[in-house]
Amino acid sequence: MSDATAFFIRRFRGALDNVGEPGRYFRPRPYRNAVVRFRGCSIEDFEQRRDILVNEAGLNAFLFRADMIPGCDLLSDSGTTTMTMEQWAAMFLGDEAYGSNEGFFELREQFAETFGAGWCDEGASAGGSSDSMFLFHQGRAAENAFFSVLARELSRAGAGRGGALSGGLLPELLERIGPRLGGADGSPGGPVFIIPSNSHFDTTQGNIEDKGMIPLNLPCKRHLENDETYPFRGNMDIEELENLLEHERDRVPVVYLTVTNNTGGGQPVSIDNMRRIRQVTRRYNVPFFLDACRFAENAWFIQRHEEEFAGTGIPEIVREMFRYVDGFHISLKKDGLANMGGALVIRRDGDLFRRFPGFREGITDRQIMTEGHPTYGGLAGRDLMAIAEGLRTVVRRDYLDARIGQVARFGAGLDRCGIPVVKPVGGHAVYIDIDRFFDGAAADVGDFRGIAFTALLLIAGHRVCELGTYAFGSFDGEREIPPDPRINYVRAAVPRLTYEDRDLSAVVEAVRVLADHRDRIPGVKVEYGRQLSLRHFKSRFSFAG
Ligand SMILES: Cc1ncc(COP(=O)(O)O)c(C=O)c1O
CATH class of the missing domain: 3.40.640.10 (Type I PLP-dependent aspartate aminotransferase-like (Major domain))
Structure with missing residues (x-):
């Protein structure tokens, strides 16, 4: 019997590190849920999200109601939304x-x-x-x-x-x-x-x-x-x-x-x-x-x-x-x-x-x-x-392994679908290169297709953040001044301890739909705030064409 246990320990250990194949990842998270928050909306509410997006938020992801997001809210990893029981106890x-x-x-x-x-x-x-x-x-x-x-x-x-x-x-x-x-x-x-x-x-x-x-x-x-x-x-x-x-x-x-x-x-x-x-x-x-x-x-x-x-x-x-x-x-x-x-x-x-x-x-x-x-x-x-x-x-190694490993698997999932992500994937977020996503068609600094991308993904039920020609560029009254050096990313920041891999897989699937039909994604027109400082937090847009 002891041979059998040694044999299976070896096999189980080998299985833990099986990260190469899609959908096969066996290492459990080093924590488990002690509290959950149910959503107040359904992934099926596409039309409702479209109405909020267009009529209330002006296509600005920052202005979209968080309680109407049924999928992953990847606007930011900031303001850690899930704390540990030790933290709640300390409070x-x-x-x-x-x-x-x-x-x-x-x-x-x-x-x-x-x-x-x-x-x-x-x-x-x-x-x-x-x-x-x-x-x-x-x-x-x-x-x-x-x-x-x-x-x-x-x-x-x-x-x-x-x-x-x-x-x-x-x-x-x-x-x-x-x-x-x-x-x-x-x-x-x-x-x-x-x-x-x-x-x-x-x-x-x-x-x-x-x-x-x-x-x-x-x-x-x-x-x-x-x-x-x-x-x-x-x-x-x-x-x-x-x-x-x-x-x-x-x-x-x-x-x-x-x-x-x-x-x-x-x-x-x-x-x-x-x-x-x-x-x-x-x-x-x-x-x-x-x-x-x-x-x-x-x-x-x-x-x-x-x-x-x-x-x-x-x-x-x-x-x-x-x-x-x-x-x-x-x-x-x-x-x-x-x-x-x-x-x-x-x-x-x-x-x-x-x-x-x-x-x-x-x-x-x-x-x-x-x-x-x-x-x-x-x-x-x-x-x-x-x-x-x-x-x-x-600074716990098991926490960081789980945290950064999850972001890496999310990035790998997008990469496998042919989505151009910044590689190697960083620690807290996956950055989609919008210029490459549109095969260079978004190189025109004035059409802000990164904003259109985030708006359409919101209709799918997930929120990400444009950090590209709109967030880091500016308008001098006559022309757009691109970021220096030029970057044109959409960032999907993964909140700490909050989502499971399957939630992030849902984002990958939605991005894949956008990628399959990228030629149907329009640019946006800036309705308000183009010349303002820190404009991406405040502006409003409409789809062009
Ligand atoms: C690199 C970096 N510096 C500064 C800040 C600003 O911090 P806060 O959001 O707490 O004001 C952020 C927030 O996202 C950040 O990522």
Whole structure:
């Protein structure tokens, strides 16, 4: 008998990893459902969805009622919609004291545990003058405070330099920055600051532009060349960064890196790339910050693909990632696994506080004016508890295997149907390349077929998000200005812990129907909001023709 058990253990183990064949995947999720939410609508209600879409939402996915979505809501992976029982239990223990509630201290300890010693460790006063963790109700509020105070401090310090760009800049950088530097009449005006990144997210871009600065995306060449074999397509182009700092260092107050790179296809960044950025930023004495929303997913990719870290645990890799930076902002609605939350964390002894002595007070004042006391930062005490617990779960290897594995299988399902997805598939979402989906017919920046695609998929019962020529492009009153560098994606972001594979298979089937009849998908006409900033959140459309 013992031979039989050994035999079957071998066979069962082999079956677990059978991921190659469609529909054959036997590894159970490392969790099971304890609570479910029934839908209030049926997948058969096509006409009702069409009416809501056309008459109420103006074809804008953001304006479509969530309770009328019977399939997968893949608009965003943000604001983790399914929390663990441990998180719900922790919320009961939420301390709603106005100042210095228990959750603040618990969260600060957890930040030090998650991101490494030196970040938010003991000894700092609560929300006081030596603190380095600043809480906000979500990521963009942290971004807003950061760039507002940065702009103020730069102006106080009389930093920057006006005039034309240095001729030493690489021609492609000159070409990309030059037209954005001019004053209203096109002449080079006063100092305009440049914030480079691998790619900024839309709200980060919006916050930087709002302060009169230039967000500059420097994704690596292998990403731009669509190299499907490269596991770290989120990396930044070091040559361009170095050239920028060599010639325009005075205009660059901080270098950013988004992990994983959401705008660039949810692609991870390697430790090697971070080390190189650190070397370059050190050489030119420029602070280096992360937009760290999906830090744990990024660490999972490092463990898998960066040889040096193959045997290192996820928590250790996370701490390694954060060793190289002077600060970060984070939306805790992603890898905080929470419904709400954001933070800005700045190294207490780092370059930024040294260079701008008024920075800390500036951030704290903004918290008090817009969010509440720094020890709760716009969040309920129970949210802080949920985040602290979420940060413990998110670095679990079994959780990340299940999470990223599901996104990979979803991407593979679309790929098998011939849908052009960005490959390798990233950690939180599958990105459909709309230019390739329409065989180049959507290359006209003004017809916004990505919007039409999302609208028709909503009628099928699933919601995704256009992140392409509409979301990242702009309209100057006469012509469309495409995103720089040009991207034209629709993103299907998979919420954490929420759907089963069969739900996502339903999305694959609906996309397959659209692909089979792609020549019948029209462009859209913008009825409202084409010239607005952050226009994709607000606009209304109708089908053209
Ligand atoms: C990379 C990145 N940065 C910033 C944000 C903004 O965070 P929040 O939605 O919490 O404001 C997001 C949100 O999706 C994001 O993906």
